[in-house]
Amino acid sequence: MTLDYQSQLSPAMANLLPSCSDVAFYREHGWFVAPQVLDDDLIDEALVGAEQFYRGERDSELPQTGGFRDWKEQDGGPLRNSEFVSLQNHRIARLIREPIVGAIAAKLAETSQIRLLDDQLVYKTPNSPASATVGWHADHAYWGTCSSDNMLTAWIPFHDVDELRAPLVVLDKSHRWTGLEHTRFFNNPDLDEVEVMLRAQGHTIERIPLSLKKGQISFHHGWTLHASYPNRSDSPRIALAVHLQDFGNAYRPYWSTDGKEVHIADEAFCRRLPNGDPDFSDPDVFPVLWQEA
Ligand SMILES: O=C(O)CCC(=O)C(=O)O
Numbered sequence: 001m002t003l004d005y006q007s008q009l010s011p012a013m014a015n016l017l018p019s020c021s022d023v024a025f026y027r028e029h030g031w032f033v034a035p036q037v038l039d040d041d042l043i044d045e046a047l048v049g050a051e052q053f054y055r056g057e058r059d060s061e062l063p064q065t066g067g068f069r070d071w072k073e074q075d076g077g078p079l080r081n082s083e084f085v086s087l088q089n090h091r092i093a094r095l096i097r098e099p100i101v102g103a104i105a106a107k108l109a110e111t112s113q114i115r116l117l118d119d120q121l122v123y124k125t126p127n128s129p130a131s132a133t134v135g136w137h138a139d140h141a142y143w144g145t146c147s148s149d150n151m152l153t154a155w156i157p158f159h160d161v162d163e164l165r166a167p168l169v170v171l172d173k174s175h176r177w178t179g180l181e182h183t184r185f186f187n188n189p190d191l192d193e194v195e196v197m198l199r200a201q202g203h204t205i206e207r208i209p210l211s212l213k214k215g216q217i218s219f220h221h222g223w224t225l226h227a228s229y230p231n232r233s234d235s236p237r238i239a240l241a242v243h244l245q246d247f248g249n250a251y252r253p254y255w256s257t258d259g260k261e262v263h264i265a266d267e268a269f270c271r272r273l274p275n276g277d278p279d280f281s282d283p284d285v286f287p288v289l290w291q292e293a
């Protein structure tokens with residue numbers, strides 16, 4: 001069934017879509033901050049969903065466990081990273097299926113369709129230590145078998161995020177840099193160390209912390225380097241990173257520089273195409289979040 005998603009945006013919502021100059025800004029800078037487009041109620045429901053999830057409750061089971069980040073209570077620690085949460089929790093699924101999320105992404109990426117790739121629920125304890133830093137990484141560096149360089153991520157915090165409460169920090173215009181294929185330092189809290197390496201490659205570093213109000217969403221290009229500081233506030237910090245495919249994305253075989261075949265966890269969940277390749281448009285795993293009318 002093809003839904004006419006366009007009709008699901010009220011005129012008031014459609015007014016909040018990125019303008020032509022917003023799209024030009026995203027193209028140039030590799031990130032964009034949307035206005036308050038999500039209702040408090042919807043986010044509060046997602047928070048209830050996150051609490052259920054952290055207690056170990058599941059609305060549905062994944063076809064396979066392992067091969068991805070899946071924080072469990074016994075792991076403890078100041079930083080929790082849980083992937084594919086929307087496939088396991090209805091309330092989180094509701095949040096990411098809110099049409100405005102995909103609609104903004106489609107505008108920015110200048111594509112006719114947005115499909116989920118995966119998601120990550122990220123939690124930082126109050127007053128977390130330096131080890132709760134999320135290190136510099138480009139999301140696409142984790143998506144070797146995705147053919148498109150036009151993918152992006154929507155970052156949805158479940159509360160206001162000021163400079164103290166671990167905002168996402170982007171490196172301005174880094175999506176245009178070359179040689180980022182190996183920037184997979186999500187788990188390296190030493191931001192300065194990686195910056196030294198990036199400077200040595202000739203890059204000019206401009207950190208931009210993206211403070212947001214509850215209801216706002218930030219978007220970053222798949223090749224934009226980003227990180228987040230420890231949480232220096234007295235409250236937990238919780239946010240959902242929603243990784244998105246543009247229409248043109250498809251599976252491609254991919255090998256690392258040492259000749260090993262690369263695979264991403266998504267491949268194990270989805271149906272196969274007639275030629276045996278994973279189908280990155282399997283609606284059970286990669287639901288369409290926006291389709292242009
Ligand atoms: O929430 C965070 O600190 C990290 C999120 C992230 O890496 C992303 O949105 O791609």
Ligand SMILES: [Fe+2]
Binds near residue numbers: 137138139226241
């Ligand atoms: Fe990321």
